[in-house]
Amino acid sequence: MRRLKFALLPALLAACGSEPPPPPAAPAAPEPVLLTGRAVSASASSEAEYKGVTYAAKLAVDGDSTTAWCEGTEGLGEGETLTLDLGKEVTIKSLGIQGGFYKDDRALINNGRLRKATVESDQGWSAEAEFFFVPERKYKAKKVHVMTTPVPNAAGKTARVLTLRIDEADEGQFTKDVCVSEVVIEVE
Secondary structure, eight states, rough: HHHHHHHHHHHHHHHHHHHOOOOOOOOOOOOEETTTTTSSSESSSSSSETEEEEGGGGGGGOOOOOOOOEESSTTTTTOOOOEEEEEEEEEEEEEEESSTTTSSHHHHHHSSSEEEEEETTSSSOOOEEEOOOOOOOOOOOOOOOOOEEEOOOOOOOEEEEEEEEEEEEEEEESSSEEOOOOOEEEEE
């Protein structure tokens, strides 16, 4: 008889218009935040200028793959740096770099591209990334397949300031200036 009373309790509560409270929800995991194009300020050791247009550091974190920071030194820019101030110390969920000028096929092939780069943090860690470039088409498409190269060993690390250093690069058909379309930073 006792089991019957407890089995009928939900039905009685529903009939009276009162239902038992739902169980407490598990706390939701925080959604990752994409910093690119938002709370990031950028500076660089050099910036290319061509026909009155400066390919400024801020273009590498504007959220637009069709713009780019391009270093502006002689040669392939080895040793040139792009420094990003994230505004506060954050934990990195993922870090990726678009190591070329992804405006279109022509811009990608004509400008220098990253081959190897090192990312250093103000928290004392660094990670190296290697880039592979395989042109799919030559001067035929307005859009290209944007390749974001992940920076290994950056996930789970903290940083407020990140500095990307060009270690090796490939020359473009038109210029040696090495370009970076975006540094994509996702934080926890």
